[in-house]
Amino acid sequence: MAEQKPPKKPRGTARLIDNSCIACGARCQSACPVDAVEMNEKGEPIIDFGKCIGCAKCVKACPVTALEMFFTLEEKQVLAELKKLQEQAGAPPVAVEISDEEAQLRQKLAAYQGVWVFVEQTGGEAAKVSWELLWAGGLLARDLNVELCAVVVGDQVGHLCDEAFAYGAQKVYLVDAPVFKHYRTASYLEAVSYLVGKYQPEIILMGATGLGRDLAGAVATRLQTGLTADCTGLAIDEKRNLLQTRPAFGGNIMATIVCDHYRPQMSTVRPHVMSMPEHMPGATGEIVRVDLPLREEELLIRVLQVISDKQGEQIDIAGAEFIISGGRGMMGKENFAMLQELANEVGGVVGASRSAVDAGWMPADRQVGQTGKTVRPKVYIACGISGAIQHLVGMQDSDLIIAINRDKDAPIFQVATYGLVGDLFQIIPAITRRVRELKQAKGQ
Ligand SMILES: Cc1cc2nc3c(=O)[nH]c(=O)nc-3n(C[C@H](O)[C@H](O)[C@H](O)COP(=O)(O)OP(=O)(O)OC[C@H]3O[C@@H](n4cnc5c(N)ncnc54)[C@H](O)[C@@H]3O)c2cc1C
Incomplete structure (x- = not known):
């Protein structure tokens, strides 16, 4: 009797995930070998399912995981059947030899888990970019299958925890004390470095604002890790590294930067580059309150007065x-x-x-x-x-x-x-x- 051939593995078709595209400049279109991707006027891809051959090149090219492979119910059944056949055949696991050095590195990196977003605030009011970063961080956390956490530092800022949950955070690390009332590099550096040392996140995102740029640089220097400023695209590679895309050489090329030997991986992103997440009032999560033994006397800088630079009506373009x-x-x-x-x-x-x-x-x-x-x-x-x-x-x-x-x-x-x-x-x-x-x- 002729042996029955196993079914052909379905390849699926590429599909855009709603509200995920950042119009990065048609990288998916350039990656497609069969011209199945057209761009609409917003710079988002329209996929011609008739032409798509399921090569997934556009999915891999997308810096923010806005495309995914879609399988019909029938195709999913075939995939499940094939998996079963493979298991029955007992395909031997492929042994990959790695050096001791590589093993040590992997162990060191694996100790860090979770995506953190620093919630920038002034006088208890959060900068909108922090919520945009929760949107971007949420996609990264989903791909890594880890928690999305917010970090709130300030004085009487507990209310921001609820806001962070409403914008998608699952956990908030809260450092709330009078010494953090006004932003000072030294005090906030102590707070964030302490939290990182204790809870070890793999990724930290901050707004590329005056405050965020200052703090991110100081934290990265203290922790001896990499920092990529002004990212326009963030994604995860197959080794769980963060792919940080930003303009380089005067904006003439887009460079993707990887920090594959150190943790946490740190990025700053400018306001309005990422989308705002959906606001879900009433959402809850875990609050981890952390007390830092930091006293005002230990700081070299005192804030005597805050003078607003807003003269008359300030225009925020x-x-x-x-x-x-x-x-x-x-x-x-x-x-x-x-x-x-x-x-x-x-x-x-x-x-x-x-x-x-x-x-x-x-x-x-x-x-x-x-x-x-x-x-x-x-x-x-x-x-x-x-x-x-x-x-x-x-x-x-x-x-x-x-x-x-x-x-x-x-x-x-x-x-x-x-x-x-x-x-x-x-x-x-x-x-x-x-x-x-x-x-x-x-x-x-
Ligand atoms: C590292 C780096 C960072 C930079 N950052 C920025 C940045 O943040 N923002 C920025 O804008 N640029 C930035 N630039 C500069 C950028 O490269 C360009 O030089 C700049 O944007 C050009 O400005 P422009 O279009 O006003 O001038 P031009 O390039 O000189 O263009 C003037 C235009 O006006 C048109 N024009 C003239 N007269 C008329 C008329 N009567 N009616 C209709 N059209 C007319 C001309 O046809 C021309 O197209 C940066 C450059 C570098 C290297």
């Missing part, structure tokens, strides 16, 4: 929903008044490219891009901005991008939803006039 940015094409500081006029009509704020900031036409806190702010508004209008990669990384995740440029080949048009080729000095006043007419017609 990072949180704005409508941004009108000007570049070198604005030709002078005085012409930004034209952008402000349009911004006033639509309830927006004015941003700028680095060239405009370097020229002294706009203050540095309005700069969008790699060395400025990362923004994700509903509408971004780029006026007289060429679209250098360092500018694009700061705004390409905007929901709708309108570019105005007289050069039809300007790179900004590659990310624009709508492109207007022409002289901005004619186009912008015309848009402002039209907006006013429409508002008048509606009686606003």
Whole structure:
């Protein structure tokens, strides 16, 4: 009787996990050998299931595990059948020899477990980037099958534990004492290093804010471990290492950095780079209260007074929903008044490219891009901005991008939803006039 052939192993098809894509720049599309991946206007992949051959190359290329292999019920049954056949055949385990050095390293690294997010707060109010990091950390914790933990340090900050649970943390390490009322590098360094020494996390994420950059650098130096600043993508490799992707060489390439010999692996991520997680009020978890024997007298720096640098109304372009940015094409500081006029009509704020900031036409806190702010508004209008990669990384995740440029080949048009080729000095006043007419017609 002819021997029955085992069924063919199904390969499945790639699928996008909802709300996971960070529009990293079409790495999945480049990885696909059969052109089965198209990108939509948001920079998210659309997979042609008819063409997909299930090679999983796009899944491996994704820096944030936003793609997965999907198997139908029938395919899952075949996979289970094959597994059973393999077990019955008693396939011998493959012995892999590793050196003593490698064995020691593995043992050292395995002592560290869990993903931590440092919750940055000022006066008891958390920085939004901390919750965005809980979203990113949640994906990493899921892939590693470990706990997602938040670290809250401050004075009378217990309420932030509930917020951390609501944004997805399963456990919170809480250090709550008057000595931590104001941020000082020395005191917070003591707190975080103490916690790491005691509980040994494998990954720590912090916001790439002034505070986060300062603290992360100090902690990494104290713990003698690696730190990657300004990451734009985070993922886990098959050896459980953190793949930390960030722009390098002036933003011309994306580098993926691995810290494979030391723990914890530390990364900072700028605000608005990661998505906000769903808010689930009432979610609970474990709170681990830690008392540190640190006294005010041991610190060299005293905070005598806190002076806010906010003079009048402070504009935060990072949180704005409508941004009108000007570049070198604005030709002078005085012409930004034209952008402000349009911004006033639509309830927006004015941003700028680095060239405009370097020229002294706009203050540095309005700069969008790699060395400025990362923004994700509903509408971004780029006026007289060429679209250098360092500018694009700061705004390409905007929901709708309108570019105005007289050069039809300007790179900004590659990310624009709508492109207007022409002289901005004619186009912008015309848009402002039209907006006013429409508002008048509606009686606003
Ligand atoms: C390490 C590093 C970090 C950087 N970080 C940033 C950053 O954070 N943000 C940033 O923006 N840049 C950054 N840059 C600079 C970046 O490389 C570009 O030099 C800069 O973005 C260019 O600014 P721009 O588009 O305003 O000027 P240009 O490149 O000079 O473009 C001006 C555009 O205006 C158009 N134009 C001129 N006149 C008109 C008109 N009348 N009507 C319509 N269009 C007109 C032109 O066609 C042109 O496309 C960085 C560079 C480096 C090396």
